[in-house]
Amino acid sequence: MNNNTFVHKYVRSLIHPDDLTVDMTAGNGNDTLFLSGLSRKVIAFDISEEAIRRSKERLKGKNNVVLIHDNHANVDQYIHEKVRLFLFNLGYLPNSDGSSISKGEDTLSAFQKAYTLLEDMGYIVITFYLGHRGGKDEFYLLDAYIRKNRLQITETYSQNKVNSPVTYIIRKG
Ligand SMILES: C[S@@+](CC[C@H](N)C(=O)[O-])C[C@H]1O[C@@H](n2cnc3c(N)ncnc32)[C@H](O)[C@@H]1O
Numbered sequence: 001m002n003n004n005t006f007v008h009k010y011v012r013s014l015i016h017p018d019d020l021t022v023d024m025t026a027g028n029g030n031d032t033l034f035l036s037g038l039s040r041k042v043i044a045f046d047i048s049e050e051a052i053r054r055s056k057e058r059l060k061g062k063n064n065v066v067l068i069h070d071n072h073a074n075v076d077q078y079i080h081e082k083v084r085l086f087l088f089n090l091g092y093l094p095n096s097d098g099s100s101i102s103k104g105e106d107t108l109s110a111f112q113k114a115y116t117l118l119e120d121m122g123y124i125v126i127t128f129y130l131g132h133r134g135g136k137d138e139f140y141l142l143d144a145y146i147r148k149n150r151l152q153i154t155e156t157y158s159q160n161k162v163n164s165p166v167t168y169i170i171r172k173g
């Protein structure tokens with residue numbers, strides 16, 4: 001099972017129909033579409049204009065989705081209510097030049113703001129791509145922060161191969 005399949009299986013049981021969820025990396029819109037079927041409302045960010053275009057196309061007809069073309073590190077400028085679950089699927093837009101690859105510092109800043117916006121017992125689900133350019137440094141930065149601050153990792157998932165992606169499920173409280 002790949003990480004995306006694991007995430008979709010796991011996350012299904014964490015969301016209630018009246019929840020607000022946030023997709024921090026909309027990409028092709030697949031995860032946003034998945035969240036829109038489970039939540040009252042989904043807010044989805046992407047830094048790439050092409051990703052927003054693709055997501056718009058993928059999410060045609062879905063009236064509970066708001067797409068935001070901005071760095072997810074600015075999440076606190078857009079969201080002023082408590083969130084049940086944030087999803088980060090890091091790395092770059094598939095089938096692109098890779099220029100919109102996620103960067104550790106932005107990811108850390110977005111993660112910290114997301115944690116503040118989470119409701120009690122809410123979740124952050126984050127998948128790291130260790131084989132991507134800068135992917136290991138991004139993972140080490142976030143992992144060190146999570147451990148130093150003793151955040152609750154309730155589940156981890158990785159296929160045991162060199163540089164396999166790693167998913168953490170983090171619960172607030
Ligand atoms: C692996 S893709 C996401 C896949 C997507 N969730 C899907 O279901 O298709 C990673 C996405 O993160 C976006 N991204 C990277 N850094 C970002 C940032 N700082 N803010 C917002 N989006 C970012 C990229 O543009 C890319 O579209």
